Amino acid sequence: MKRFYLSARIKLGLALGGSSLVSMGLYIVGMWNNHAGTFGYLPWNLLLAWTALMVALWLERILRNALWSSWYALLITALWLVFLPNTFYMVSDFVHIQEAGRVDLLYDVVLFASFIFNGIILGFLSLATVHWQLARRVKPKTAAILIGLVLLLCSFAIYIGRELRWNTWDIVANPSSVLFDVSDRVINPHEHPQTFTTTISFFVLLGSIYAVLWYVARLGRQQRDG
Numbered sequence: 171m172k173r174f175y176l177s178a179r180i181k182l183g184l185a186l187g188g189s190s191l192v193s194m195g196l197y198i199v200g201m202w203n204n205h206a207g208t209f210g211y212l213p214w215n216l217l218l219a220w221t222a223l224m225v226a227l228w229l230e231r232i233l234r235n236a237l238w239s240s241w242y243a244l245l246i247t248a249l250w251l252v253f254l255p256n257t258f259y260m261v262s263d264f265v266h267i268q269e270a271g272r273v274d275l276l277y278d279v280v281l282f283a284s285f286i287f288n289g290i291i292l293g294f295l296s297l298a299t300v301h302w303q304l305a306r307r308v309k310p311k312t313a314a315i316l317i318g319l320v321l322l323l324c325s326f327a328i329y330i331g332r333e334l335r336w337n338t339w340d341i342v343a344n345p346s347s348v349l350f351d352v353s354d355r356v357i358n359p360h361e362h363p364q365t366f367t368t369t370i371s372f373f374v375l376l377g378s379i380y381a382v383l384w385y386v387a388r389l390g391r392q393q394r395d396g
Contacts, residue, residue, distance in 0.1 A: 216292075
């Protein structure tokens with residue numbers, strides 16, 4: 171009997187899907203125990219994180235037959251940059267844990283940790299997918315710098331989302347107001363010191379975690395190929 175084969179990528183996708191289902195199961199149990207649908211933004215943010223990964227895989231597929239400089243690839247790249255910050259933004263959701271009276275605070279910690287873990291993993295996988303494509307086309311140092319700039323942009327987007335309450339859809343629905351707030355903080359950084367502190371803090375956190383995961387992935391590839 172022929173053995174059914176699943177690629178490593180498909181197995182990873184199934185594992186991620188299973189982990190996300192665990193998060194949703196925890197959320198449903200929490201709703202049942204508390205008789206309320208509090209924290210409804212968690213499933214929504216997880217969906218946005220999955221969207222970022224799907225767009226990255228879409229971009230990867232396009233780049234098999236098109237130049238990155240083509241308008242189509244550039245458009246998908248821009249779309250990816252719009253959705254990617256949502257994956258890392260979930261880290262800041264921890265601030266909501268004590269905002270509502272709940273039956274079990276420790277259960278909520280597990281609930282949040284589950285959603286945030288999945289969001290972060292989806293974000294880093296999305297980032298690594300694009301990083302691998304960059305590494306095939308430019309020097310490793312150049313690729314690392316570009317990815318670092320993407321993480322810096324994501325960190326600034328987290329500040330915008332958490333402190334200024336702008337979201338992904340506002341870029342389309344209310345671009346002038348978003349541009350005004352962003353430009354004001356870029357032009358007058360001394361008037362908004364928290365912008366710098368928050369952005370750099372998240373940049374250091376995300377950058378250090380991604381660097382570890384990137385080299386772990388490279389080590390795994392070397393061991394597999396060697």
